[in-house]
Amino acid sequence: MTNALAEYRYNRLTWPEMNEAIGAQKLVILPTGSTEQHGPHLPLDVDLFLCESICLEVGRRIPEQVLILPPISYGLNRHHIDFPGTIHIEPDIFINFCVNITKSVAYHGFQRILIVNGHGSNAPLVDLVARRTVLETESLCFATTYFWFLLEAFERVRESTVMAHADEFETSLYLHLAPERVQMDRAVADQDRVGKYVSSDSTMNYGVRFNDYWGRWTRTGVHGDPTVATAEKGRVIFEAAVEGLVGLVAELRGWPIEKRADLHVHPVQSSIRW
Ligand SMILES: [Zn+2]
Incomplete structure (x- = not known):
């Protein structure tokens, strides 16, 4: 295998090798x-480290099919700003920055791009990044989160009820990948304010979308129960996420890019710039 096919890290290729990777139509992944x-x-670094680790493992398993871009390390986070260290990026800046990356990738000739998100609050933003990329380039761009691919496996091993933040699933994944950086003696469970239709962190489990400033309802910054996390649970769900994404890559690389039909019978104003 040539280096362009064997190397799965986007920025480890030279430009001549990039031509070969474009020729092979590798799927480009942005964590x-x-x-x-x-x-x-x-x-x-939880959201960054877990998401990038999963994407890099996908690369290790199918290097001839993918290129993994350097990750986006920051996201929409102002709701966590009361906790020291958190970095916030405004939504429009995040979206425009990411679209500049996907457009660059599309410009070079890669036809299929996948965003793999590891930070819940980025979800609506990466959805828009993918949509804009499809509408503004000739390439296809898809957005997902690695969480989705481990849900079934997590159901089989979980002991806590809430899946949210710094909880059983994220802590288990971290314990699997880098146990020396997890301070389990400091792990505590915490719950958000919960109503019938809405909660303080109802991004996933409720029909009403709402996320309050976390400084209003938690003093720990935890939502869920990390005390029941184990490295073995982490291994099981890591494997599920990687396997799921490997399957997704196969589907996306085969996804057709059809010629658009124009059904107008009268002239359109094709000079309009959106
Ligand atoms: Zn997280």
């Missing part, structure tokens, strides 16, 4: 994370 407080027991 997105955050620099955000994750309770008293985990470092601020």
Whole structure:
């Protein structure tokens, strides 16, 4: 295998090798994370470290099919700003920055791009990044989160009820990947304010979308129960996330890019710039 096919890290290729990678139509993956407080027991890099580790493992398993871009290390985080260290990026800046990356990748000739998100609050933003990339380039761009691919496996091993933040699943993944950086003696469980239709952190489990300033309802920065996390649970869900994404890559690389049909019978104003 040539280096362009064997190397899965985007920025480890030379420009001549990049031509070969474009010829092979590797799927380009952009991991997105955050620099955000994750309770008293985990470092601020959780969303970045977990997401990038999973994407790099996908690369190791199918290097001839993918290129993994350097990750986005920051995200929408002002709701965590009351906790020391958290970095916040305004949504429009995040979206425009990411679209500049996906457009650059599309410009070079890569036809399929996948954003893999590891920070819940980036979800609506990466959705828009993917949509804008499709509408503003000739390439396809898809957005997902690695969480989605481990849900089934997590159901089989979980002991806590809440899946949210610095909780059983994130702590287990970190224990699997880098146990020396997890301070389990400082891990505590915490719950948000919960109503019938809404909660303080109802990004996933509720029909009403709402995320309050975390300084209003938690003094730990934890949502869920990290005390039941184990490295073995982390191994199981890491494997599920990687395997799921490997399957997704196969589907996306085969996804057709059809010629658009124009169904107008009268002239359109094709000079309009959106
Ligand atoms: Zn997180």
